[in-house]
Amino acid sequence: MDRPDDTVLRLSAARPDDSDAAHTHDHLRAALFGASPSEPEAAPLLGRYRLDERGGVGGMGVVFRGFDPALDRAVAVKLVRASAAEAELLATEARAQAKLEHPAVVPVHDIGSYGPSEVSADVAARWSVPRTGVFIVMQWVDGLTLDAWAREAPRPVEEQLRVFDAIARGLQHVHERGLVHRDFKPRNVIIDADTQPHVVDFGIAAFVATSDADAADGEVRGTPRYMAPEQHAGKPADPRSDQYSFAVCLLESLAGRRAFDTSIAGLARAKAAGEIDPEALAAVPRALRSALRRALDPSPEHRFESVAAMMAAIARARRTRRGVVYGSMGALLAAAAVVAWPTPSTVDPCIDAAAPLYEVWTPTREQRVAPEHQAQVRTFAARWSEARVGACRALLDSGTLAAAEGRVLCLDRALSTFEASMDLLESGLEEPRASTLVEALPSPERCSEPKAGRVALLLPTDAPGQATAEEAVAALDRAAASGIAGDLDTQLEQAERAHALALTVEHPPLRAAAAHRLAWALWETNEAEAALPFFERALRDAELAGDIDRAVRIQTDMVGMLGASLGRYDEALGLAMALDARCEAVADPRRCRAGVRHNVGRTKLSRGDIEGALPDLARALAHRRALGDDGPGYASNVSLLGHAYQRLNRLDEALESYEAAYDWHARRAPEHPGTATALNNLAIVLQRLGRHDEARERYEQALERFEATRGMQSRDTGMVLNNLGVLHYLRGDMQASEDAQRRAIEAKLASVGASHPDLGYSWVNLGRVLIKQGALNDAEDAFVRAHDNWADALGEKHPLLAEPALGRAETALASGDPEDAARLLAQAQTLASLGSGEDPEQRARMLTVEAALAEPERAEAAASEALRAWQAVSGPSFDRQEHERWMLARGYSVPSSPRHDRLTR
Amino acid sequence: MTDSRDDRALLRAWADGEQSAGETLVARHVATVHRFFHNKIADAAPELSQRTFLACLEAADRFEGRSSFRTWLLGIAHRQLLRYLRAQHRDAIELDVEEQSIKVLLGRAPTSPTVRLARHDEHQALLAALRALPVQMQILLELRYWEGLTVPAVAEVLELAEGTAASRLHRARARLRDMLEDELGREQAETTIRGLAGWAKGVAEQVPRKKNDV
Incomplete structure (x- = not known):
């Protein structure tokens, strides 16, 4: 899936060369080595102060x-x-x-x-x-301003809160003495080497016309980005205005983005309307959100009575939430104890074990999820609740912590995944992403399986770093949910955040999970090269944590990436050999072997070793069938198998594999574009098998689905229309073929633009239809367009350019201009020889043209050679039949090929 | 004329007063440093390059050779650039290299690099697109693809965590691609297009993007 990125090639090409530095070099020679060094000037004085x-x-x-x-x-x-x-x-x-x-x-x-x-x-x-x-x-x-400090290194939430807490104490002190800062912002806070904050510039903003002030409202003093709405309105500032600015800083610092998503001009309005950027809020730990919302209320009287009260509310919220939702055994026991407190002791102490669920799922939240997914969300909630109460009972019955611990942790993880998914669903995630996400919700029952106890402890059990680890885990969950939903940018962003946070916690299992997720996210965005060191780091930490299951999963991914994305085949296959042995040591050896074989197969496919890939892909599939694996891995596996068979011309088996891929998509998510892709692949094989009617039906279904999901004029619809046009041509329905190619061109123009090489294919295909229809001028025009398109995109010396040259030779022949045809044919042959692969169909066409141009005494031999070439092309075609008719008309003998008969039966 | 000593030895010699060592060192790296400033603030490139080499001389003791000299030097150049921008940019705007382009930060259009640079219209468009990116993105891309720095080295120059540098690099590329597409309406050539069944060119099979389960 990785391809050389055109942007990067162009970027590299635009690198200024070294000669451009000549002027600078001259300057440096004179300034640094030529003239004598100037005396350092004495520092100026101001009053008694020396300005250094x-x-x-x-x-x-x-x-x-x-x-x-x-x-x-x-x-x-x-x-x-x-x-x-x-x-x-x-x-x-x-x-x-x-x-x-x-x-x-x-x-x-x-x-x-x-x-x-x-x-x-x-x-x-x-x-x-x-x-x-x-x-x-x-x-x-001596130190860094707060913003520079925050940028210098990833700062865990707890560290930031500690700093802001100290700042709040300073502000509180000032406020209690009747003073107001009036221009609180990160640049007015200096963090010293001991991480102590120092607030500067108290009250100065009120008396000095700052150049920050927006010229439009001359009375405004302060920094627009941070000032309270009443300051924007030109009203006097009081301690609650400082509270507002403080809250903006805190929110921006924790979220790593601006609190108000607007230009400076729109700030006053956004603040007066209380329009905090929802994405900024979402990036802040949930426990802090309501306090921040209150401190950022447009009306000062609705805010906290003081900065101290605000920080107290935040501390309270964090304590409560941490105790209830996350945490392992301590929390389990604490929850039971808390539940027992308001109720008589005769009541089942496990009745409220599922309480954390209600922080994540409520009927109101459910209402905000799209109606078609509400039932599944509710079902998850019910199943989770039941499983959690069951875990509580198991604990009370057995009295052994070890037995229940794995179950509880596993359920915590499931709830956390659910929470991240709910956030996305509530935000109006579009289809088919929402369906995919709902489908991928974890199964709470799986936590009761014995191997749930092997779930790695992502959260450290000791207190230091606990809060940061929770943040990291939440970011990991958001990353995973976004990845499943196909939002790769968010996946990457959250993975990066999780990784930065995890680095600050001394807990290898978490670091391993975060580095693994980051590596995966980079790989999925085609940054395989950048992903590699993170895979390696994840592996190191997984080994350190003794988490063999994860280590093996990481290595399995690495096989796929090294082989299929980086072209480092030998390393990939070497790693796979080592993995074969390691798979025996994991909880689920069969699943492990399936993953390894799958990626080995992909690697061999990428290298062009199709014969070698086949047994690996087949074995991977056998493992999956034995496991009852019905995940996306299965669909990918059968699809790859289909590609392998199809390249080996084992078309019946290719058909079977593609059908399995299609069934999977149709069953899981019929509306998903994956279904259309599977239909397209299926149709290609049917076409090659000569089953043209079925192929046509499949193409039309694919087209319909792509139109529904990708729009009428997408690149995908362009591709299917092109394929359909080819099919019509093979069947001899030239009018339908022309229509399809013209629609294909329209779709490609609208989606990828006129200079994309996709266009060239449709121009060539259209040109060939037009020859058959006798529209020779239009055909010539189409071939010229194809030539220009590819020459611009790929250069004048690209083997693809043989196609338009050959098309023009055929046009010349049809126009009765054999000399031109011969010249163009020679051109086509030269260009084709630049390519590495042999294209049997192109060869047959060249020989056909050659036969038509041959001297009478050589003509029959040349025509027979062309016919043999046609017989090597799979499937019947209009051109081949035409060639046979041409030969029969001249009285040449036309032996039939057994293969042809089989295919057309 | 050629001095076979490595950069670290040259730097030490220069710091000890050997002018010719400094000249050799500057000659080796002037192009890199010049390029670093040129597509941002062309008119100040000589001045900023000078400040960079001076700062490098002053800090010579602190160069431990853990990273390559070039990476270390670029780190100094980066700090010089930020210092310059901080002094230049108008106060109404916070210096935010992650969000704002060189144009916004300078408060004026940067002088365009000389025509000689732009051997091609397309290069000109690309240089302009780079300058329109937030400064940090511009630097990330230039260091990675012009200077060929590795991701860890880029991270070191910009004083970013490696993961952050990697993902920002990805975003920068995506942003640049978007800008170029807007401008030229052109997209990259896909290599997945494969001839099939002879002349049926462009009949593309598609490989599902899912690799395997995590």
Whole structure:
């Protein structure tokens, strides 16, 4: 499935060459090695402060790392453009701040105005600072701003919450003293080497016209992305405005995306309407969502009474949820105890064991799922509930933890999968993805099977890292659900997130699962090369965790990827040999062997070793049948087997395999495009077997399904129409063939565009129909279009170009221009010789043209050679019959071929 | 003229004051560094390249040779670029290299690279598409496909986790492809198309995309 990506080829081709660097090289030679090095300039002074190094450009001015010689300490000096009146107000604010004393708050030390006499024009120009303004001196904090810190490395949820909690304490301290920050944002928080946050720039925004402010509303001060809706409206800010900004930062930090999905201009409206980006909310742990929603309420009076109250609510929600839904034995026992508390002890203590379900599934949520899936969702809920109560009873009866632990963990995983699926279903997932997802819901009953106890413990049992691990597992579930639903980008995004989180937890089983999922997601998006190191890492961690089952699954995937995607056949087959032995050690050896044989078969198919692939694919299928495996792996297996048989010209067996693939799709998801694909493959074999009526019926069904799922003019409908046009041609129905090819061209133009090489095929096929209809000018035109299309897409020297050349030779022959025909035929032969494979049909046609051009004494021999070539082409065809008629008309002998008789019976 | 010492030895010698070692080192890597800046801020490429080599000289002690010198140098170039953008970009916009293109961050259209670069109209379109991508995506693609860096090396230059770099690279490619398709209405040639039953060209069998169960 991997193919050289055209985008990458073009990108590589556009690489500027080294000669373009000549000018830069000259510059460097002069600057670095030519002229003598210039003396370092003395650092400028401002008041008593020395400005050592220019830092970033903040929201409102330029920050310097400075030095205060009087107190012998490093300071931050901020230069801000401000009027004298503003400077006065700022000084008042600074005095109020002097009262602040909190580890998370950086107060202002000193403040003053400066003018052109202090800042020379030279300095102003070099550092781009205003020549008149205010300087604000603060404690120097060495560290990263909050946004840079968050980007520096993946930060687990608990670490982020710890930092935000410390920030909240600082804000609370400030608020309790009657002050407001007014411009809280990630860049106003500096995280030091000990991960301690320090909030800077308190209250400054209120007095200084910041360049951040949207010019359209001149009164607005602050940073639009983070400010509260009342600030957008120009109303005064209070502590609840800071709470709002704080919540925006927290949400964005946890979600890794913006809280409001809009341009700066749309922000005020979105905030006033409370339109938080649902995807951002969805990316945040569920337990935090309601607190964030409340803190982001458009009306200040609906928010929490304080930042402290907000953080308390978050802490509460997290405790509750973690205790109930996840967790292993501790939670099981705790749940039983909690349930026993409000009810009389005579009541079955397991009656509420299924309580976690009701956090995920409620009748209201069910209503939001598409009606046709509601019953299946409800059934899952009922079955899960029953299984969970059963596990609780088993625990009470046996009293042994070990027996029930596997079951409970397995059910937890199933619920977690269900939760991720519900999120997708509720969001209005379209068909056929929703059907596929519902079909793939896990079976709760399987958790009661003895081997459920072997489920790897994805969650660590000790407390540190527990919360992060939960996040990682939730992301893994979302990744898996998205993958099943065919949303490969989301699968990749969530897998990446899970992997980053898992790296911070010392728990090999989780790391193995996350790396495995990431590798898989990369492979599915055609990034096989990038996937490999993650497969290797996953394997290492799986071995470390002693999880042989996963290790073997990883290696099985690697066989498929190395062989079928990366063309590293020998490595793939070597790994497969090692795996044969390992399969004996896993819980389900037969399933393991099926996977290995399957991927070995694919590898051999990719290498072109069709004979070798066949036994592997057949054995994989036999294993699957013995297992009663009816999953997508089965469908893929029979389909691959069909390809193998068809390439070996074992058409009856190919037919049987494709029929099995079709049955599977029709039974599981008749509306899924996979069904149409299976019909198309089936029709190709029927056509080759000469069963033209059946082939036609299958093509038409495929067309109908593709039109229903992919639209009237998709690439797939174009493909089926092309195939159908070919079939009509073989049957001699030229008008139907022409119609089909013209519709095919229309569909391809609308879907893939005029320059796609798909077009060339239909132009060639159309040209050949037009010859038979005597429309020779139009035929010539079609072949020229095919030539141009392929020459543009594939280059002038591509063997495919033999086709239009041969078509034009045939046209010339039909027009009574043998000289031109001979010239074009020679061209076609040269081009065809550039290809590696032999195309029997093309060869037969070339020989047919040759026979028509031959001298009379050679004509019969040439015609007979052409006929033999035609007999080597499977299936009857109009061209072959025409050639036979041509030979009979000249009185040449036409021996019949036994193979032909069998095929046309 | 040719100096057979490896990059690390040259760097050490340069740091110890041997100018010719510096000249050799610069000659070896100037094209890479220049290319790094050129399709972003063509007019400042010489200046930024200079800052990069100076910073590299200053930090020479810290080069431990764990990664290749070129990767390390590109990491410095990357930091120089961010510093430059931070100083240049208008304050109304947060510096966000993951979302914003060079044009947005500079607050002006970047000067286009010289015509000599664009040997072909298509190259010109491609360079423009690259510049319209968020800066981080642009860098990811250029490092991977122009400089041939491995994914781990790209991750090191951008100070990203490897998994993050890999998936962002994928997204960057997809985004670039979309942009090029919009512009040229062209799609890549599929290799799955296979001749079948002779002239029935384009009769394509389809392989289901599912590989196997995870």
